[in-house]
Every structure is written in structure tokens, then in C-alpha cells.
Amino acid sequence: METKRQLSTREVTIINEVAKILSKGMNFLESAGEVLKILYSFWDVKYSYVALYRKDLKLLKIVKAFGLKEEEVERGLFKRGEGIIGKVYKSGVPVVLSDLSTNSYLNRTGLKERLEGSESFIAVPIRIGGEIIGVLALFKSFDKKESVEKAVELLIILGTMIGMLYKLEERINMERQEWEEEKKALTQALGKKYSLEGIIGRSVAIKNLIDLVERVSQTDITLLLTGESGTGKSLIAKAIHFLSHRKEKPFVTINCSAIPEALLEAELFGYEKGAFTGAYTSKKGKFEIANGGTVFLDEIGDMPLSLQPKILRVLQEKEIEKLGSERSIKVDVRIISATNKDLRQLVQKGDFREDLYYRLSVLPIHIPPLRERKEDIPLLVDHFLNTFNQKYSKNVKIDAKALELMMEYPWYGNVRELENTIERLVILKDGIVKESDLPSYFFVELSRDEPRNLPSVIELTEREEIIKALERTGYVKSRAAKLLGYTLRQLDYRIRKYGISLKKF
Ligand SMILES: Nc1ncnc2c1ncn2[C@@H]1O[C@H](COP(=O)(O)OP(=O)(O)OP(=O)(O)O)[C@@H](O)[C@H]1O
Ligand SMILES: [Mg+2]
Incomplete structure (x- = not known):
């Protein structure tokens, strides 16, 4: 009896081939079609089909067939419990019919007329766990050496594998649907709130601002953000950087008012070893660190007059010079500056260079107070x-x-x-x-x-x-x-x- 339970090489091959389909990620119908093709190629099954129970129709319906004509497939509808297919679905018990002339064979498909007459009809349930979702059916001639029992065993395994394929697709579909819904909810939320990169608001001012941010982020244009404290200048500078082609490169903020004047130059441009007492090593400045990215000059109104020519040089020549070095270094940075002061007034008072002001405010963006x-x-x-x-x-x-x-x-x-x-x-x-x-x-x-x-x-x-x-x-x-x-x-x-x-x- 032991040998009877062992699968033959051919059966192992068939199972292996079906297992390969599982890993291919095709949709269920394609996969089912492949399984039926394998049964033909490796087992000489000329006619086979998969019928699934459609809850909406309350019928079992052939969804994939091999060797059947279109009209034969169309005729393949069975009620639960009706004919062999309906019975296998209802009971979960496989059926082998070696004589198709009996009354229990309905010949709903009309296929019988095309058969040679020597074929047996085998139908096994397609299962997902404890649930039966359909039936795998085929016509096959057995020679004397072949065991029908073994064939049924193999088909039960295949029925389970087809069930797995179905389950797999169901899960993928569910995930896709969830994902689609999530995406829809997100875009709806975005559309409704006119938010972009965390910029929220629906006022005309914010809508225009969001439009502008989207457009200017695609360019390298120098921007000056103005507005009262807390209006979102820093937020917008960041949004522009992360929407731009520079997003993989650094976004470096320099708060011009927070760094003491004496240290600001070294901080911005870096220094060479020995540039001043205590400069034991050389150090990169913020502009160099930001290379390829964006430099955000926050509170630019507090930029000391003494440093303003050097900032101008970065803007005009795209060059910096480290403290204690004669050599210029090329830097590729986009500059965004921000202030809550009236820069024009500072220019009038002589606290801000006019040429720098014009260079910085190529495109001024004002954010109105809340x-x-x-x-x-x-x-x-x-x-x-x-x-x-x-x-x-x-x-x-x-x-x-x-x-x-x-x-x-x-x-x-x-x-x-x-x-x-x-x-x-x-x-x-x-x-x-x-x-x-x-x-x-x-x-x-x-x-x-x-x-x-x-x-x-x-x-x-x-x-x-x-x-x-x-x-x-x-x-x-x-x-x-x-x-x-x-x-x-x-x-x-x-x-x-x-x-x-x-x-x-
Ligand atoms: N439109 C907005 N939508 C969502 N959050 C916002 C918006 N505007 C500002 N914020 C939030 O408000 C806070 C203040 O914004 P932000 O720091 O950008 O202001 P600021 O103009 O740079 O202020 P300061 O001049 O003091 O530097 C931040 O936490 C920012 O994320
Ligand atoms: Mg700020």
C-alpha cells in the first residue's frame, strides 16, 4: 500500500510545474489556463475546465477551459447539487465516472459527442481551506497500467493549488483596492485642503502661493520670502527645496541673526587650517556643505554689512573663498532668503546693500499674516x-x-x-x-x-x-x-x- 501513496515522477513534475505558476504572479484566469495546459502537456488531458461558484448568479460557471469550444464553455452552467459538477461542489467529494452513458452525466457542455468514448470523467473540488469555491473537471483515457485512484489524489492536490492561486489574486485585489481607496482619500484630502508639502490653507493667498511654490520649485530662481514671524516662511523654503530637482542634496539653513557676527563668516564660507588662532583643521562652510542643494538664508535682514559683498559674490559668480585661502571654490546652490523686516527700508537707512537686495529679491514672495x-x-x-x-x-x-x-x-x-x-x-x-x-x-x-x-x-x-x-x-x-x-x-x-x-x- 505504501507504494500506492507515492507520487510518480510524472505527477511530481506536474505539481512542480503548477507550483512554478504560483510564483509567477499572473492573474487567476491566466494561471488556471496554465494549469490546464500543463495537464495536457504532461498528462495527455485533452479536455479540462475550471468552474467557479458565482454567488451573484447562484451558479457554477466555467471560467477557464482547455480543448472546449466557445459555445461548449458558454453552456457550462450548473446549479449547486446539479449534475456531477454541482454534486462535487456541494459535497466536496471527488467523483470519477468511467461510463459517460449513465444518467448522472448531464452533458451540459455538449462535449460528449466529440469524445472517443474511452474517456473517464473526473471532477474534484477546488478548496481554499475549508471552503469549496469551485470544481476542476477533466476527461482522460486511462490505460490499464494507470491507477485512477492515484490520478484522483493528484487532482485533489491540484484543486488545492488552484484554490491557492485564487486566494492569492483575491488578496492582491484587496490590497490594490485598499491602496486605491487610500490614494483616492489622500488626493481628495489634498484637493480639498489645497495642501502641498504640509502647506495648508484655502484662502486665495495660500492657493496662489501653492501654485507659485510648485512652479518656482522647478527652477533655480532666487527667492525672497517676506512676511511676519510665524507665517510659514521656513516651511515654504523647505517645501520648495523638496519639490525641486535638488531634493536629494542638502537643504542648509543659515540663521543670520542667531550666529554672532564674528563667527558668521567662518560658518558660511569655512576656513583653512591656520586661518586664525585656534583653526587647527580646515572646515567646510555652509555653502560648500550645501553644494548641489539649497541654502536658506533666514533673517537675511540681520546679515552684517561686512559680509554682504561675499554673499553677493556667491549669487553672481557662484564662488566662495574660505577664510585664510586665496583659492575660490565653485559652488552650485539655490538661494532662498527670508525676512520679517522691510528690506527696502533697511536699504534706505544704509543697513542693507542695494545691489544685494536686488539680487536676492529676483522673485519676492509675500506671505500675508493669518x-x-x-x-x-x-x-x-x-x-x-x-x-x-x-x-x-x-x-x-x-x-x-x-x-x-x-x-x-x-x-x-x-x-x-x-x-x-x-x-x-x-x-x-x-x-x-x-x-x-x-x-x-x-x-x-x-x-x-x-x-x-x-x-x-x-x-x-x-x-x-x-x-x-x-x-x-x-x-x-x-x-x-x-x-x-x-x-x-x-x-x-x-x-x-x-x-x-x-x-x-
Ligand atoms: N500654511 C501652513 N500650513 C501648515 N503649517 C504652517 C503653515 N504656515 C506655517 N505653518 C507652521 O507654523 C509654524 C511656523 O512657521 P515657520 O517657522 O515656517 O514661520 P516663519 O515665517 O519662518 O517664522 P519666523 O519668521 O519666526 O522664522 C511651523 O511649525 C510651520 O510648520
Ligand atoms: Mg523661519
Whole structure:
């Protein structure tokens, strides 16, 4: 009995061939067609087919056939339990019929007339796990040496393999469909919010800006971004870089106001060993590091006059010279600069070189303050709520009245202030944020034109203003002091006096 269970070389070959199809990633019908071809080539099966149960039709239908004519395939429809095919589907038990003249053979396809008469009809279930999805059927003549039982064993294996092919395609389709849906949702979201590389808004100003960003990112044109602090200048500079052909190369930001003047030149252009006391090794400057990429000169209005000619040279000649070196180095960088100052005014005062100003502002892009594009506020609120709810695993929402107030509030710190405010709300609140949950300086700001009881309000107001300034500047004290018109020392004194916590939250 042992030998009976062993597969013959031919059967092993057939299984191997079918297994190869599994790995080819064809669609199910193609694969099924290949299996039937293999049965013909290796096993001399001249007629075969695969019928699947169609739930919508409530019928078994031939979906792939070998050796059958088109009209024979079309006739191949069976109800569950009807004929051999219907019975095998219903019971899951293979059937071998060696005499096709019996009544149980329906001859629905009409194929019988073309057969030689010596063929047996074998039908086995196609299974996926415990579920039967269809039937594999074939006509084959057996010579005396061949075991029909063994043939059925082989076909049961093939039925399972065909089931696997089906399952495989089902999974691929499902994944494709999910992916398509995800893509659709994404593009819809993008279309609706007019967002690009994280730039969100639906005001005419932002829509135009997004258009412009897309267009200029394809060029190397020098850009000057202007707008109040927190309007999104840095965000836009980055977006342009990552949309451009330079995206694989560095995006290097140089904050002209943050680096002390004495160090700025070395930082920008690098230095050679021995260029000054302490220069033990040579160092690359930011322009050299950024080669091939984009240099973002932030707060360009604070660029010291002494360095301005050198920046001009980069723009005109695309060349830099390291400190302590006579040799020029070619650099290929795109320059984007930004400022919240009025550069033209600086030019008039003699604090900024006119020639550099014209070089930098080949294409000036102005980003209006948030209070001039209130229709962006709900989208931004939504966006930041999503971001911070995810970050802090919360589900904070904002009710209509509170949102209305947010649209009225002047947001002098622009999107940055809005972002900080929402982050704070998400951390501190639960559930739905109402009007009364908004920070108190909100109301002070919103009732500016109403008379107030001054002496008692002044201290409170000062405290609120300081908190607001800190909030607006991301808790950078020097910036907050500047905003408030205090020196750093004056601000420090008041922070202590009012017990303002410098930990952000
Ligand atoms: N349209 C926008 N959509 C989404 N996020 C925005 C938008 N504008 C600004 N932001 C976000 O607001 C914050 C402040 O923006 P950004 O730092 O770009 O402002 P900025 O103009 O460079 O300010 P500063 O002049 O102080 O450097 C960032 O976190 C930025 O991602
Ligand atoms: Mg910035």
C-alpha cells in the first residue's frame, strides 16, 4: 500500500510545474489556463475546465477551459447539487465516472459527442481551506497500467493549488483596492485642503502661493520670502527645496541673526587650517556643505554689512573663498532668503546693500499674516488638532463657538501661535474645547476696544502679554523680549515677578 501513496515522477513534475505558476504572479484566469495546459502537456488531458461558484448568479460557471469550444464553455452552467459538477461542489467529494452513458452525466457542455468514448470523467473540488469555491473537471483515457485512484489524489492536490492561486489574486485585489481607496482619500484630502508639502490653507493667498511654490520649485530662481514671524516662511523654503530637482542634496539653513557676527563668516564660507588662532583643521562652510542643494538664508535682514559683498559674490559668480585661502571654490546652490523686516527700508537707512537686495529679491514672495486670511484658520485648527491628538494619543475637539473666537483673534504670532495654542489645548484639555477653555489673553485681545479698569488690569495684562510673547516665539526669551520692547534683563525680572513657568507646558 505504501507504494500506492507515492507520487510518480510524472505527477511530481506536474505539481512542480503548477507550483512554478504560483510564483509567477499572473492573474487567476491566466494561471488556471496554465494549469490546464500543463495537464495536457504532461498528462495527455485533452479536455479540462475550471468552474467557479458565482454567488451573484447562484451558479457554477466555467471560467477557464482547455480543448472546449466557445459555445461548449458558454453552456457550462450548473446549479449547486446539479449534475456531477454541482454534486462535487456541494459535497466536496471527488467523483470519477468511467461510463459517460449513465444518467448522472448531464452533458451540459455538449462535449460528449466529440469524445472517443474511452474517456473517464473526473471532477474534484477546488478548496481554499475549508471552503469549496469551485470544481476542476477533466476527461482522460486511462490505460490499464494507470491507477485512477492515484490520478484522483493528484487532482485533489491540484484543486488545492488552484484554490491557492485564487486566494492569492483575491488578496492582491484587496490590497490594490485598499491602496486605491487610500490614494483616492489622500488626493481628495489634498484637493480639498489645497495642501502641498504640509502647506495648508484655502484662502486665495495660500492657493496662489501653492501654485507659485510648485512652479518656482522647478527652477533655480532666487527667492525672497517676506512676511511676519510665524507665517510659514521656513516651511515654504523647505517645501520648495523638496519639490525641486535638488531634493536629494542638502537643504542648509543659515540663521543670520542667531550666529554672532564674528563667527558668521567662518560658518558660511569655512576656513583653512591656520586661518586664525585656534583653526587647527580646515572646515567646510555652509555653502560648500550645501553644494548641489539649497541654502536658506533666514533673517537675511540681520546679515552684517561686512559680509554682504561675499554673499553677493556667491549669487553672481557662484564662488566662495574660505577664510585664510586665496583659492575660490565653485559652488552650485539655490538661494532662498527670508525676512520679517522691510528690506527696502533697511536699504534706505544704509543697513542693507542695494545691489544685494536686488539680487536676492529676483522673485519676492509675500506671505500675508493669518488675520488677513481667516478662512485658513479652520483648516489649520483641524490640521493641528489631528497632529497633536495623534502625538499625545488624545481626542480633543473644538466646538463651533470656540472656533469662531479663534477666527476673530488677531494671531499676531501667526500660524506658529495658532500651532502652539492648539498643542497646549490638546495637552491640557479633554473632550470638547469650549469658549471658556481658551486662554484668558484671548479675551483681553478680543475686547481691546472696551474700557478696562486700568490699575488692576495692568499687572494682569503685563503677565498675559509676556506669556503670549513667549508663546509666540516658542519660548525663546530674547525674541520675546524684542517683541515686548524689553531688554532680556527686564523680561527676566518680570518672568520671576509673575512666576511665569518657562517650561512650555
Ligand atoms: N500654511 C501652513 N500650513 C501648515 N503649517 C504652517 C503653515 N504656515 C506655517 N505653518 C507652521 O507654523 C509654524 C511656523 O512657521 P515657520 O517657522 O515656517 O514661520 P516663519 O515665517 O519662518 O517664522 P519666523 O519668521 O519666526 O522664522 C511651523 O511649525 C510651520 O510648520
Ligand atoms: Mg523661519
